[in-house]
Amino acid sequence: xxxxxxxxxxxxxxxxxxxxxxxxxYGSVGMTPRFIKKAEGPYVIDEDGxxxxxxxxxxGPMILGHNHPAVLDAVIKTAKxxxxxxxxxxxxxxMAEYICKNxxxxxxxxxxxxxxxAVMSAIRAARGYTGRNKIIKFxxxxxxxxxxxxxxxGSGVMTxxxxxxxxxxxxxxxxxxxxxxxxxxxxxxxxDEFDGQIAAVIIEAVAANMGVVLPKEGFLKELRELCTQKxxxxxxxxxxxxxxxxxxxxxxxxGIQADMVTYxxxxxxxxxxxxxxxxxxxxxxxxxxxxVYQAGTLSGNPVAMAxxxxxxxxxxxxPDIYSHMAALGEKLFGGIKDLLxxxxxxxxxxxxxxxxxxxxxxxxxxxxxxxKTSDTNAFADYFRFMxxxxxxxxxxxxxxxxxxxxxxxxxxxxxxxxxxxxxxxRA
Ligand code: KE4
Numbered sequence: 001x002x003x004x005x006x007x008x009x010x011x012x013x014x015x016x017x018x019x020x021x022x023x024x025x026y027g028s029v030g031m032t033p034r035f036i037k038k039a040e041g042p043y044v045i046d047e048d049g050x051x052x053x054x055x056x057x058x059x060g061p062m063i064l065g066h067n068h069p070a071v072l073d074a075v076i077k078t079a080k081x082x083x084x085x086x087x088x089x090x091x092x093x094x095m096a097e098y099i100c101k102n103x104x105x106x107x108x109x110x111x112x113x114x115x116x117x118a119v120m121s122a123i124r125a126a127r128g129y130t131g132r133n134k135i136i137k138f139x140x141x142x143x144x145x146x147x148x149x150x151x152x153x154g155s156g157v158m159t160x161x162x163x164x165x166x167x168x169x170x171x172x173x174x175x176x177x178x179x180x181x182x183x184x185x186x187x188x189x190x191x192d193e194f195d196g197q198i199a200a201v202i203i204e205a206v207a208a209n210m211g212v213v214l215p216k217e218g219f220l221k222e223l224r225e226l227c228t229q230k231x232x233x234x235x236x237x238x239x240x241x242x243x244x245x246x247x248x249x250x251x252x253x254x255g256i257q258a259d260m261v262t263y264x265x266x267x268x269x270x271x272x273x274x275x276x277x278x279x280x281x282x283x284x285x286x287x288x289x290x291x292v293y294q295a296g297t298l299s300g301n302p303v304a305m306a307x308x309x310x311x312x313x314x315x316x317x318x319p320d321i322y323s324h325m326a327a328l329g330e331k332l333f334g335g336i337k338d339l340l341x342x343x344x345x346x347x348x349x350x351x352x353x354x355x356x357x358x359x360x361x362x363x364x365x366x367x368x369x370x371x372k373t374s375d376t377n378a379f380a381d382y383f384r385f386m387x388x389x390x391x392x393x394x395x396x397x398x399x400x401x402x403x404x405x406x407x408x409x410x411x412x413x414x415x416x417x418x419x420x421x422x423x424x425x426r427a
Contacts (some may be wrong), residue, residue, distance in 0.1 A: 219258045
């Protein structure tokens with residue numbers, strides 16, 4: 001048995017499903033999950049010494065590549081002064097100021113410890129600010145695992161085919177209404193039915209938890225106008241897209257300003273960090289400034305702030321990182337499209353900047369229902385081949401390929417070579 005197999009056997013005795021997050025269990029691809037020992041740049045190395053070109057990147061945080069020396073140094077240096085105080089620190093102020101000065105729509109921001117916590121808190125603030133209860137989300141979008149968001153969610157919920165989730169009382173989801181991604185009429189219908197009751201609309205401006213689905217031309221603009229007209233808070237969940245699609249995230253990439261934004265992943269540099277922010281009049285509802293309660297023992301942890309701030313500063317000071325990743329995105333996803341055409345596979349490839357995916361279905365995918373037509377067994381076969389040939393992809397059709405700045409023409413060419421070997425072997 002390999003070390004990964006042994007470790008998984010042991011893990012299954014002590015951790016539900018053997019993992020601390022469901023998608024890591026490789027459930028939908030029918031393999032033993034690889035236990036990763038270390039990582040460097042574009043690579044991860046598993047416990048058996050196998051090296052892979054990595055396209056998970058910890059699900060987005062490792063945008064500079066794994067173990068960037070400057071981020072690592074900042075963590076070590078800060079840790080030497082103490083790991084956590086449960087008191088205010090200068091680093092928290094620096095992080096908050098940095099985000100507010102660089103993201104035009106964010107006038108105030110609160111740090112938390114995960115994307116889930118960021119979304120849960122943003123929704124509570126929006127409800128407190130508007131005095132309304134209903135929330136609109138989109139089928140296939142994933143906004144973390146807080147009760148109210150586990151309705152037609154993407155990511156691991158979609159991967160596991162869990163209709164929603166056990167343990168979530170109807171009372172927690174009765175105010176969560178689901179619209180169809182890219183269908184503005186489905187949003188208008190909900191606003192008409194629940195006129196005056198909608199506190200917020202939350203969306204992934206590029207949906208990256210049902211595979212990758214891009215907003216149709218004009219969709220986000222219409223959503224912005226509708227929320228303004230109805231007095232509903234527009235929340236961009238930028239846990240994935242934040243500081244990835246551009247330094248200013250989806251708001252910059254699409255030129256649309258949300259009322260609130262949630263962050264995670266990249267702003268932590270690999271450490272557990274989330275944040276939510278937006279207009280001052282909304283954020284001043286949050287305790288202790290206002291009546292919306294939210295708290296966290298490790299929120300704004302200095303070591304995590306040091307990692308995140310170092311990463312954000314490197315991204316801002318080196319804008320060519322974004323053009324580099326965009327070019328690699330064109331090379332990788334364009335190359336995959338060319339190969340699929342060469343081997344007469346009519347699978348769509350969706351991508352935006354450094355995010356993308358191949359759908360194992362023969363129709364364009366612009367929403368949840370179409371994403372669900374994918375042949376997940378065919379995906380699993382592709383995943384296994386790629387992994388066995390040194391390419392570490394997300395173990396689910398309903399996740400994204402994450403490029404990072406440590407990838408290169410060489411790693412992309414190697415990936416395309418393996419992809420062609422796969423297509424050739426299944427021709
Ligand atoms: P976390 O609580 O996992 O930090 O963030 C939740 C979240 C919120 N919003 C969006 C748009 C997200 O993509 C996520 C989490 N992303 C998944 C990847 N699809 C995390 C991977 C996992 O669950 O293990």
